[in-house]
Amino acid sequence: MPLSLELSNLPDADVAALAKEGRETAFRELVRRYERPVFSLIFRMVRDRETAEDLAQDTFIKVLNHIDRYRPEFKFSSWLFKIANNVTIDHLRKRQLDTVSIDGSPHAATAAEAEATSVDVRSRGESPLDEMEARELGSAIEQAIATLRPEYRACILLRHVEGRSYEEIAATLDLPLGTVKTYIHRARHELRDALSHLRS
Amino acid sequence: MDRHLLPEEIDQLLDGEVGFGTAPLKAHARACAACRAELESARLLVRELEHLPRFAPAIGFADRVMAHVQVFVPWHVALLDTVRGWLPRTRAGRAMAWAGLGSAALVLTVISLWLITRLDTVVFAVDMGLARVRAASFGVLAGAASTLFGDGTVQALRAGGAAGVMLALFILVLSAAVAARALRAIVAGARRR
Numbered sequence: 001m002p003l004s005l006e007l008s009n010l011p012d013a014d015v016a017a018l019a020k021e022g023r024e025t026a027f028r029e030l031v032r033r034y035e036r037p038v039f040s041l042i043f044r045m046v047r048d049r050e051t052a053e054d055l056a057q058d059t060f061i062k063v064l065n066h067i068d069r070y071r072p073e074f075k076f077s078s079w080l081f082k083i084a085n086n087v088t089i090d091h092l093r094k095r096q097l098d099t100v101s102i103d104g105s106p107h108a109a110t111a112a113e114a115e116a117t118s119v120d121v122r123s124r125g126e127s128p129l130d131e132m133e134a135r136e137l138g139s140a141i142e143q144a145i146a147t148l149r150p151e152y153r154a155c156i157l158l159r160h161v162e163g164r165s166y167e168e169i170a171a172t173l174d175l176p177l178g179t180v181k182t183y184i185h186r187a188r189h190e191l192r193d194a195l196s197h198l199r200s
Numbered sequence: 201m202d203r204h205l206l207p208e209e210i211d212q213l214l215d216g217e218v219g220f221g222t223a224p225l226k227a228h229a230r231a232c233a234a235c236r237a238e239l240e241s242a243r244l245l246v247r248e249l250e251h252l253p254r255f256a257p258a259i260g261f262a263d264r265v266m267a268h269v270q271v272f273v274p275w276h277v278a279l280l281d282t283v284r285g286w287l288p289r290t291r292a293g294r295a296m297a298w299a300g301l302g303s304a305a306l307v308l309t310v311i312s313l314w315l316i317t318r319l320d321t322v323v324f325a326v327d328m329g330l331a332r333v334r335a336a337s338f339g340v341l342a343g344a345a346s347t348l349f350g351d352g353t354v355q356a357l358r359a360g361g362a363a364g365v366m367l368a369l370f371i372l373v374l375s376a377a378v379a380a381r382a383l384r385a386i387v388a389g390a391r392r393r
Contacts, residue, residue: 022273023281024266031262036254043255053257060265141248160249185211192245 012076019067027064034077035060038084041157045088047146055091059084075168082172085154092150144194151175152187159184205235214242 007015007029015033018026038059043052062083063070070079145153154173158164166184170177205213209225229235273281288294315322346354357364 021277022271023277024271024273027266027269027271028262031265035261036256039257039261040254053261056257057261057265057268061268064265064269141252156249160246161252161254163250181211185207188211188214188242188245189207191249192241195245 013072016067016070016076017072019064020070027067030064030076031060034080037077037162038080040161041081041154042084042088044142044145044157044161045150045153046091051091055087056084059087062087074171078164078168078172081158081162081164082174085173088154089150140195140198141191144191147194148187148190152183152190155180155183156187156191204232205229205238210235210239210242213239214246 007018007025010018012030012033015026015029019030035056039052039056042055042059043049046052046055059080063080070076145156148156151173155169155175158169158172159166164172166177166180169175169184170180173180175183205225205228212222213225213229229239288297342354342357345357357368360367
């Protein structure tokens with residue numbers, strides 16, 4: 001049986017151990033398992049396919065080049081998501097995108113300022129890539145997620161899209177458990193508010 | 201319970217927490233239409249979130265990642281992989297390979313045992329073989345030395361015996377080392393220019 005087929009049945013920790021031994025197929029297996037979850041998380045955080053692709057690539061390169069630092073007593077996916085989140089938050093800080101929502105910056109003092117900083121997902125279709133992004137992230141719930149603060153967004157996506165427990169999220173994002181619960185509670189509340197007009 | 205559910209209590213029910221504390225909350229949600237609607241709305245949101253699609257990066261993502269990853273394969277892993285690559289993939293092929301290896305091992309064992317019983321003959325044959333190889337090698341070397349340095353050198357080496365040969369070899373190695381060093385210095389000088 002080829003090694004790649006054997007690898008697909010192994011738990012993450014065993015695949016990571018094989019990667020530590022220098023097996024390229026194990027590195028590829030880890031990428032195969034997590035490219036979609038990591039890319040989806042980052043894409044929903046930055047809302048730009050090209051940037052998300054670059055950041056996801058940076059994440060995997062960092063993780064795989066430092067695989068010897070991985071400690072098997074922790075979940076591999078938690079370590080990976082932690083690095084993905086750090087890379088994304090660093091990017092958002094650098095670009096100051098964390099203050100921009102699709103409805104405009106919350107710091108905007110006037111309607112004109114809010115208009116200037118707003119991102120119209122549907123009207124951006126200038127290139128096929130933009131159109132694809134608009135299609136992918138254009139649903140009401142995706143737009144509502146985009147209005148959340150990055151910390152809330154990361155928590156709610158990890159909780160409900162990735163199915164992580166509160167404890168795992170706390171470990172992944174280096175936040176106290178109580179803070180994670182608060183963020184998720186607030187995120188749910190804000191999302192329900194943002195989507196209420198569709199339900200009424 | 202004489203009040204509506206608090207937001208954190210709705211969260212508790214949403215997260216499916218169990219225990220004594222949640223029983224009255226569930227009972228209240230069943231009895232109170234407003235709280236039931238609130239809980240249902242929250243559950244709907246969670247369902248929508250859980251059904252969000254996972255996006256795929258562009259094709260070739262893994263290759264682009266791997267182009268920047270330094271994979272260091274230790275020699276024992278590489279050796280093991282090479283050996284594994286030689287093994288037949290099918291069960292029948294592996295069985296045949298094991299049968300072939302077993303037969304070869306058996307034949308070698310029988311030959312070794314036979315050689316041990318005829319040890320004196322083996323020693324005699326090995327000695328004779330070595331003497332012939334030595335004579336042939338010396339003949340080739342003498343021919344080469346005679347061509348390069350003339351017959352006088354060969355006669356001097358023969359007269360000097362083993363010590364003479366060792367001295368000649370030492371001079372040869374020393375000359376090669378000096379030549380290599382000089383060549384390196386010339387190349388380095390040319391690169392600097």
